[in-house]
Amino acid sequence: MKPKEKLLVLIGPTAVGKTKLSIQLAKQFNGEIISGDSMQIYKGMDIGTAKITPEEMEDIPHHLIDIRNPEDPFSVAEFQELVRGKITEITARGKLPMIVGGTGLYIQSILFDYQFTEAASDxxxxxxxxxxxxxxxxxxxxxxxxxxxxxxxxxxxxxxxxxxxxxxxxxxxxxxxxxxxxxEQQPELLYETCLLGLTMDREWLYERINKRVDIMMDQGLVEEVKGLYDKGLRDCQSIQAIGYKELYDYFDGKVSLEEAIENLKQNSRRYAKRQLTWFRNKMEVKWFEMSPIEKENKKYFAEISTYIEGKLQIKANT
The missing domain is CATH 1.10.20.140 (Histone, subunit A)
Structure with a gap:
């Protein structure tokens, strides 16, 4: 019987520190990163989705970023097919596939043998x-x-x-x-999986989320969303993303800019809370508590690396 492919999955709420840690882990374990974020697939939606920049990638290959136009629909079934293909490609290169970010359903669709068929169709x-x-x-x-x-x-x-x-x-x-x-569609795991979750004290996390929104505004989020609005993009999947729908309300004259920003912060905090609850209730995740003070996270990195080595039976680069 063919051995299962190894897969590292890193999940956690927005602003918890996944991006930085994922780069460190990719270097440590010879990994390539697959974005699990269903909104980072869209071109031109960079600031609002907190898309990693080429500089931040530090030469680590990243996949499933900027592969669709904002008006295009994108289903869980498509995501499942694309990611599974990438896992096989990356494994064949002798690298470790790493999924970073993503919603619960999207991650589940990869790890378990979900069948997106017409069985329940009319x-x-x-x-x-x-x-x-x-x-x-x-x-x-x-x-x-x-x-x-x-x-x-x-x-x-x-x-x-x-x-x-x-x-x-x-x-x-x-x-x-x-x-x-x-x-009912959750049989055994399809991969030899190490599922890691990052979390943080709620007050610290919410503070970081609020700060991240302020940074997005400074980076030009209003202009980014206005570009999509002026193209007439509306009632499509991409515009439902947090950071876009709130500013559409502002452009439609429903709220002031200050209200839109506050709504964005509130929706981001609520989403982070929902995601944490979902993963804790639905999946077996090994959680690591992160600190807002960067230097304190060095000890967590060592603990996480040791856990990955044991779980996937692989050696870190020295």
């Missing part, structure tokens, strides 16, 4: 829902989802019509919520 029902969205609006569909699957409704934005319809379709075809349907 094209007529789907077309009927599309008609409802067109005639009565996105909120009508979202309210229907909230009635049958409140967990999915909490996770999926009303404007992400495609995912709302998919969740309703799964319930219609199987009688199960999307969460329950996916839970």
């Amino acid at each position: 094209s007529e029902f789907r077309q009927e829902l599309e008609r409802v969205a067109e005639e009565k609006g996105n909120e009508e569909l979202h309210n229907r989802l909230r009635e049958v699957d409140p967990n999915s409704a909490e996770r999926i934005h009303p404007n992400n019509v495609r995912r709302v319809i998919r969740a309703l379709e799964i319930h219609h075809c199987t009688g199960k919520t999307m969460t329950a349907y996916q839970a």
